[in-house]
Amino acid sequence: MNPLRPLGAAFLNFLEAAGRLTLFALNGLSHCFRPPFYPRLIGRQMIDIGYYSLPVVGLTTLFAGMVLALQSYTGFARFSAEGAIPNVVVLSLTRELGPVLAGLMIAGRIGAAMAAEIGTMRVTEQIDALETLSTNPFKYLVAPRLIAGTTMMPLLVLIGDVIGVFGGYLVSVYKLGFNQITYIQNTWNFLEFQDVFSGLVKAAVFGLLVALMGCYHGYNSRGGAQGVGTATTNAVVSASILILIANYMITELFFAQ
Amino acid sequence: MTRTATAPVQASPKIAMRNVKKAFGSKVVLDGFDLDVMPGESVVIIGGSGTGKSVSLKCILGLLNPDSGEIDIDGQPILGLSKQDRDAVNAKIGMLFQNAALFDSISVWENVAFTLVQGEGMARSKARDIAMEKLGQVGLSAEIGERNPAQLSGGMRKRVGLARAIAGDPDIIFFDEPTTGLDPIMGHIIDKLIVKCVREVGATALTITHDMASARRIADRVTMLYKGKNIWTDRIEKLDSSGNPYVHQFVNGLAEGPIDLPILKN
Numbered sequence: 001m002n003p004l005r006p007l008g009a010a011f012l013n014f015l016e017a018a019g020r021l022t023l024f025a026l027n028g029l030s031h032c033f034r035p036p037f038y039p040r041l042i043g044r045q046m047i048d049i050g051y052y053s054l055p056v057v058g059l060t061t062l063f064a065g066m067v068l069a070l071q072s073y074t075g076f077a078r079f080s081a082e083g084a085i086p087n088v089v090v091l092s093l094t095r096e097l098g099p100v101l102a103g104l105m106i107a108g109r110i111g112a113a114m115a116a117e118i119g120t121m122r123v124t125e126q127i128d129a130l131e132t133l134s135t136n137p138f139k140y141l142v143a144p145r146l147i148a149g150t151t152m153m154p155l156l157v158l159i160g161d162v163i164g165v166f167g168g169y170l171v172s173v174y175k176l177g178f179n180q181i182t183y184i185q186n187t188w189n190f191l192e193f194q195d196v197f198s199g200l201v202k203a204a205v206f207g208l209l210v211a212l213m214g215c216y217h218g219y220n221s222r223g224g225a226q227g228v229g230t231a232t233t234n235a236v237v238s239a240s241i242l243i244l245i246a247n248y249m250i251t252e253l254f255f256a257q
Numbered sequence: 258m259t260r261t262a263t264a265p266v267q268a269s270p271k272i273a274m275r276n277v278k279k280a281f282g283s284k285v286v287l288d289g290f291d292l293d294v295m296p297g298e299s300v301v302i303i304g305g306s307g308t309g310k311s312v313s314l315k316c317i318l319g320l321l322n323p324d325s326g327e328i329d330i331d332g333q334p335i336l337g338l339s340k341q342d343r344d345a346v347n348a349k350i351g352m353l354f355q356n357a358a359l360f361d362s363i364s365v366w367e368n369v370a371f372t373l374v375q376g377e378g379m380a381r382s383k384a385r386d387i388a389m390e391k392l393g394q395v396g397l398s399a400e401i402g403e404r405n406p407a408q409l410s411g412g413m414r415k416r417v418g419l420a421r422a423i424a425g426d427p428d429i430i431f432f433d434e435p436t437t438g439l440d441p442i443m444g445h446i447i448d449k450l451i452v453k454c455v456r457e458v459g460a461t462a463l464t465i466t467h468d469m470a471s472a473r474r475i476a477d478r479v480t481m482l483y484k485g486k487n488i489w490t491d492r493i494e495k496l497d498s499s500g501n502p503y504v505h506q507f508v509n510g511l512a513e514g515p516i517d518l519p520i521l522k523n
């Protein structure tokens with residue numbers, strides 16, 4: 001047998017999956033802009049993603065901010081650059097850690113839940129039932145989740161940024177002996193609009209990716225409980241990987257000169 | 258000219274299936290399914306477990322794509338319709354799924370009112386009243402209407418599914434084993450409801466059942482599916498005098514007969 005064959009087959013499979021995913025995404029996105037809309041469903045998803053994820057995202061970014069302050073202190077003290085800590089904390093958080101950590105947490109929390117719910121609906125014929133009731137599953141199930149994911153993630157990340165900066169402040173002021181006023185001033189002075197903005201763009205893209213992966217894997221799940229389990233795992237893993245790849249690409253877009 | 262009583266004009270079938278074939282991989286399930294259902298008629302499909310009865314309904318609904326053959330509804334070929342036209346056809350059809358397939362993220366009455374609210378844009382309070390009335394017709398109280406589908410018994414779920422299927426007063430109704438899992442009295446009540454839908458509302462019904470007593474109550478005509486083909490289709494009165502050994506064995510539930518069973522005989 002030709003040794004290149006499995007390689008070619010894998011490549012073709014990959015192309016096929018990418019094509020199917022692209023079609024799925026375009027179909028889902030197009031329904032976000034065409035009526036009828038389901039405000040009730042969009043609202044429910046928004047609360048689920050935006051409100052109920054606050055504790056998880058808040059805790060994650062709080063400790064991220066705290067550990068950033070501590071780590072940069074131990075590092076920077078070697079060449080007496082402790083003054084840069086507020087900048088390091090706020091820049092790392094808004095540009096990178098806020099969106100990425102929140103994205104990964106949301107992938108675990110929301111992506112998994114979406115894949116499990118839609119997957120269960122698929123294997124129990126609820127999606128078939130939707131179609132017989134003249135309701136397009138893309139409109140009813142996919143579009144509200146995409147809309148909620150894309151709009152709620154930037155909000156979550158913005159709140160997470162603030163909480164993370166507060167974490168850095170706590171450690172710097174109460175443990176490392178920083179002056180409160182100077183810390184806050186330094187945080188503000190070095191922060192540029194683009195730092196926060198790029199982070200929010202990332203957040204929106206990550207939110208879309210998580211919702212898309214959750215819906216895609218759930219929608220295409222097959223074969224009972226095991227199939228739903230596989231779909232859930234795939235949704236989380238693929239969303240996490242895509243988040244890290246997209247993170248690099250967006251950073252390149254914003255900051256590479 | 259004096260009016261004379263003439264035989265009714267031969268109407269064209271509501272649902273026409275011609276030589277429909279469907280295989281999953283190498284497993285052939287439907288191998289030339291042929292059936293005409295006239296407007297206002299109630300046809301029952303019988304046949305062994307796993308012979309493709311549910312698959313045949315799913316082909317009509319567009320949930321599965323037949324490999325070949327033709328399906329017409331109201332004279333319009335429906336295979337290969339665009340998504341939009343397909344939705345328009347499905348709006349005429351109500352379906353009770355074998356496993357009820359209730360939406361478990363919404364309450365029972367919202368399930369029943371689904372087409373009214375989502376499809377017809379009816380106000381929720383009005384749709385709720387209609388849903389409660391339909392639930393009453395299948396013997397479920399308003400209190401049950403407020404519950405979540407996951408809290409119901411199997412037979413109750415089936416009845417909610419039935420209420421959902423008929424809530425939009427569809428032209429065509431498919432029932433996949435409507436009385437399975439119901440007690441005999443409730444089964445009888447459901448049969449009456451199906452007959453009422455056909456006789457009074459004028460719907461066309463296609464029902465799958467393993468319950469011969471129920472079939473005798475609701476059917477105008479019966480078709481038996483065996484090895485992917487309709488081996489016998491005739492009026493319900495002929496069920497016991499079909500002269501077809503397969504039908505005879507099936508209807509009487511005989512262990513001995515011509516039907517191939519994938520059970521090792523020893």
Ligand SMILES: Nc1ncnc2c1ncn2[C@@H]1O[C@H](COP(=O)(O)OP(=O)(O)OP(=O)(O)O)[C@@H](O)[C@H]1O
Pocket residue numbers: 281286304305306307308309310311312313355
């Ligand atoms: N989505 C599917 N993929 C693969 N095979 C399927 C699928 N749906 C049904 N089948 C197969 O098609 C055959 C017919 O299934 P169907 O559900 O129509 O049976 P049925 O006649 O309704 O039986 P029952 O009376 O037990 O409900 C079965 O052998 C089943 O394994």
Ligand SMILES: [Mg+2]
Pocket residue numbers: 310311312355433
């Ligand atoms: Mg079946």
